Amino acid sequence: MRLSARISYNKQVFIDCKREIIPVQGINLSLLGLKIKDHDRINDCNHEDVVIMMELDEQISLRGKVIRGESNECVVFFKEGPELISSTVGKYLTSKIYESGKCPFCSRKINKNEKYCKKCGMFLDYTKPEVVRFIQDFKVGKVFYDLLEEHPEEFGEKLEKHREFIGVSEEMKKIFDLIRKYATNDYPVLIIGETGTGKELTAKAIHERSKRADKPFVVVNCAAIPDNLLEAELFGYEKGAFTDAYKRKIGRIEFADGGTLFLDEIGDMPLKMQAKLLRFLEDLSFTRIGGNEMIYANVRIIAATNVDLAEAVREGKFREDLYYRLNVLTIHIPPLRERHEDILVLAKYFLNKYSREIGKNIKGFSPKAEEALMNYSWPGNVRELINVIRKAVVLTENSMISEMDLDLKKDNMQEYYRVSPSSLNLRENIEKLEKNLLKQAFIISGGNISKMARLLGISRPKVYSLIEKYKLGEVVS
Numbered sequence: 448m449r450l451s452a453r454i455s456y457n458k459q460v461f462i463d464c465k466r467e468i469i470p471v472q473g474i475n476l477s478l479l480g481l482k483i484k485d486h487d488r489i490n491d492c493n494h495e496d497v498v499i500m501m502e503l504d505e506q507i508s509l510r511g512k513v514i515r516g517e518s519n520e521c522v523v524f525f526k527e528g529p530e531l532i533s534s535t536v537g538k539y540l541t542s543k544i545y546e547s548g549k550c551p552f553c554s555r556k557i558n559k560n561e562k563y564c565k566k567c568g569m570f571l572d573y574t575k576p577e578v579v580r581f582i583q584d585f586k587v588g589k590v591f592y593d594l595l596e597e598h599p600e601e602f603g604e605k606l607e608k609h610r611e612f613i614g615v616s617e618e619m620k621k622i623f624d625l626i627r628k629y630a631t632n633d634y635p636v637l638i639i640g641e642t643g644t645g646k647e648l649t650a651k652a653i654h655e656r657s658k659r660a661d662k663p664f665v666v667v668n669c670a671a672i673p674d675n676l677l678e679a680e681l682f683g684y685e686k687g688a689f690t691d692a693y694k695r696k697i698g699r700i701e702f703a704d705g706g707t708l709f710l711d712e713i714g715d716m717p718l719k720m721q722a723k724l725l726r727f728l729e730d731l732s733f734t735r736i737g738g739n740e741m742i743y744a745n746v747r748i749i750a751a752t753n754v755d756l757a758e759a760v761r762e763g764k765f766r767e768d769l770y771y772r773l774n775v776l777t778i779h780i781p782p783l784r785e786r787h788e789d790i791l792v793l794a795k796y797f798l799n800k801y802s803r804e805i806g807k808n809i810k811g812f813s814p815k816a817e818e819a820l821m822n823y824s825w826p827g828n829v830r831e832l833i834n835v836i837r838k839a840v841v842l843t844e845n846s847m848i849s850e851m852d853l854d855l856k857k858d859n860m861q862e863y864y865r866v867s868p869s870s871l872n873l874r875e876n877i878e879k880l881e882k883n884l885l886k887q888a889f890i891i892s893g894g895n896i897s898k899m900a901r902l903l904g905i906s907r908p909k910v911y912s913l914i915e916k917y918k919l920g921e922v923v924s
């Protein structure tokens with residue numbers, strides 16, 4: 448699925464990276480970025496923010512980021528806002544499309560005043576910031592559908608290696624924003640969310656973007672380690688500290704030196720251990736069990752919980768002082784059923800990934816299957832969704848995943864979750880629903896305006912005006 452038109456752009460461009468101007472050859476151009484010919488000196492710019500100077504109607508400069516693919520291709524992804532992109536790249540792209548006289552998606556002949564193609568229904572006019580914003584919105588979480596489809600290995604791998612996060616909902620965009628902000632400092636972070644919502648993924652994402660990225664990320668699952676072993680696990684012990692201590696053991700805190708210590712399920716930590724952890728957090732120093740040497744550990748603490756810690760404090764199960772100590776920066780990850788827009792995006796991403804992995808050519812989900820995915824309440828959140836998709840990919844004998852393949856349990860939760868809005872204001876809720884359905888239609892149709900109109904049961908101009916009305920999504924680069 449390609450979200451925006453791509454036109455060939457065989458011109459020389461200049462990339463300003465680390466104060467060096469590198470001339471490279473452009474290949475093609477879209478609203479999201481520019482593909483350039485591989486160049487040795489571009490190596491140094493990998494994942495760097497750069498300024499790119501190029502000739503459109505006139506000479507322009509845009510900010511971007513260089514991403515290098517496995518097949519030795521480079522793309523500069525534009526980081527500019529929709530206003531600037533629509534007035535420069537969008538204007539150029541649109542004029543080239545009309546000049547060519549045919550739709551860049553289906554090659555049908557087009558007229559100058561067609562905003563979208565009458566045959567395939569794709570956008571033709573990219574001069575409006577709303578349209579650009581709408582399209583850019585779907586690259587949030589670095590899910591570039593078009594690139595995923597055209598260079599599966601290249602981008603599939605990138606997503607893995609960098610543990611890219613997927614999400615298009617407002618909630619996830621706020622979380623991406625917090626991850627970036629929290630990565631710049633060393634304060635403790637508390638991540639709250641149901642199981643399978645991505646707490647560990649969030650912790651890793653903060654670590655990987657922080658200055659500690661090349662140091663260890665150490666996980667301690669406080670619920671999985673028996674109470675009497677937790678202290679030894681965390682702090683380590685000296686030889687002879689107790690009967691079975693035949694040699695010195697280095698604890699996880701020491702292992703994490705310079706890096707990040709992720710304390711998962713902190714709500715399950717026994718009270719005695721909480722006191723010891725608090726003491727450690729005071730000045731980040733400790734002694735191994737049975738030892739005297741004061742050891743300083745340079746670690747950042749990220750803790751996660753699926754229980755309401757404030758409630759646990761009220762019930763006397765969690766120390767109030769430790770709660771305040773950990774609760775400096777928080778991230779609340781909503782359950783998947785509360786961010787409907789993410790469901791199909793995640794489902795399609797994992798369908799693509801697993802069918803590639805086992806070499807099946809599965810095209811997508813049947814409309815009924817999509818409906819079932821959207822209506823299910825996902826008590827196990829993203830982890831459950833991944834398992835469901837993986838199983839369906841293995842079991843299906845068709846090129847489309849059906850509702851049967853998904854084998855979702857019927858549940859009664861959905862009705863409850865559906866009618867629990869924060870306000871009962873009718874207009875507000877109708878607008879919310881309208882915006883939500885519009886986004887879903889966009890995901891299902893792959894940005895095809897005619898299909899969106901058909902799915903939504905409205906005219907194509909109405910789709911266009913709704914996109915303008917909601918100025919969908921803010922761009923997160």
Ligand SMILES: Nc1ncnc2c1ncn2[C@@H]1O[C@H](COP(=O)(O)OP(=O)(O)O)[C@@H](O)[C@H]1O
Pocket residue numbers: 611612613614640641642643644645646647648649793829830833
């Ligand atoms: N937004 C997301 N995009 C991609 N994968 C996700 C996302 N959220 C969760 N996952 C995946 O779902 C699984 C469960 O996530 P995890 O971070 O272990 O959840 P938690 O710690 O909250 O139980 C992992 O495989 C993780 O990579």
Ligand SMILES: [Mg+2]
Pocket residue numbers: 643646647711
């Ligand atoms: Mg977890």
